[in-house]
Amino acid sequence: MITVNEVSKSFGSTPVLQDLTFSIRPGLMTGFVGGNGAGKTTTMRILLGVLDADSGRIEVDGAPITRDYRAGIGYMPEERGLYPKMSVLDQLVYLGRLHHMRGADAKARALELLERLNLGDRAGSRLEELSLGNQQRAQIAAALVHDPVALVLDEPFSGLDPNAVETTLQVLRETADTGVPVLFSSHQLDLVERLCDELVILAGGRVRASGTRDELLAAHAEPEWELHADADTGWVRGLPGIEVLHFDGGRARFRADTPQAAQRVLADAAARGPVHRFGPVTRSLHEIFTEVTR
CATH class of the missing domain: 3.40.50.300 (P-loop containing nucleotide triphosphate hydrolases)
Known part of the structure; x- marks a missing residue:
């Protein structure tokens, strides 16, 4: 070595x-x-x-x-x-x-x-x-x-x-x-x-x-989540423990205080209609590089 x-x-x-x-x-x-x-x-x-x-x-x-x-x-x-x-x-x-x-x-x-x-x-x-x-x-x-x-x-x-x-x-x-x-x-x-x-x-x-x-x-993970659904996602802004970073129609990106709070978003979204995608945001090396070198 x-x-x-x-x-x-x-x-x-x-x-x-x-x-x-x-x-x-x-x-x-x-x-x-x-x-x-x-x-x-x-x-x-x-x-x-x-x-x-x-x-x-x-x-x-x-x-x-x-x-x-x-x-x-x-x-x-x-x-x-x-x-x-x-x-x-x-x-x-x-x-x-x-x-x-x-x-x-x-x-x-x-x-x-x-x-x-x-x-x-x-x-x-x-x-x-x-x-x-x-x-x-x-x-x-x-x-x-x-x-x-x-x-x-x-x-x-x-x-x-x-x-x-x-x-x-x-x-x-x-x-x-x-x-x-x-x-x-x-x-x-x-x-x-x-x-x-x-x-x-x-x-x-x-x-x-x-x-x-x-x-x-x-080490540089952000507690950010993505939701892609049929229904409009504006309702996510009113949930406790959730900070919406961006939403556009059926797409929302948000931070959650806990994984449980994020899962409540998924449950509420599923109750409103089909959910096409839900999960934590995977960051790229480019994002981490930009963050640590700025």
Whole structure:
């Protein structure tokens, strides 16, 4: 397990990270989300050793992270960093060799990844000949070619079409399933919500919320309910223990002091006619993100 412990970083007089603490557990996909300037990329660079923290520490299984462990991390920067004039296969093999792989092993691994990412027919193409989406998939292959001990990916889905997103998701999930801790940032909150096992929400260089999807939803749950019925729902406003947030004809959204008060709404609605839908409101990651970062 990788743990970021009370890490702080400033550039000049501007604080960028302030007592940042969270964990990336083995075998899990951890989503790292926050607005522009929240400190995500700076955190990743400190984890990789590209930047030094002003204070705090990075640990692996309770011990200080080592140079060798950092060398084994698969990293994909937001800015593409592969060589445009070099063929995709040649540079994946080259990167594998830098990680002490034998040439034949690096080539076999590179070809396997390119096939899984639907780039097998472009292995001999120069990177600059590929579309931006295909360049992104090649960059992901570069992060995976040496069978990394951990994955750190900065906006891995940028520029990918829906089919490429699904292919990439499958490859990353399979990688995590081998026990590799995976941290990735993304502005695509719908993908984060669908893919991640755990989430870390950053704002102003601080962790504003973290946990599994279910834990975040439970911690930020609102006692709100929805009712869709044939009959007009204006009558809900007169019930004790009920605060109507919105109603329009047969639809009402309300808060209830207790679950029992909400169930009384359902009973009264059923007595007035057919009820098409009734239940608690399920909040989205986008709503929670907006709430904790505002």
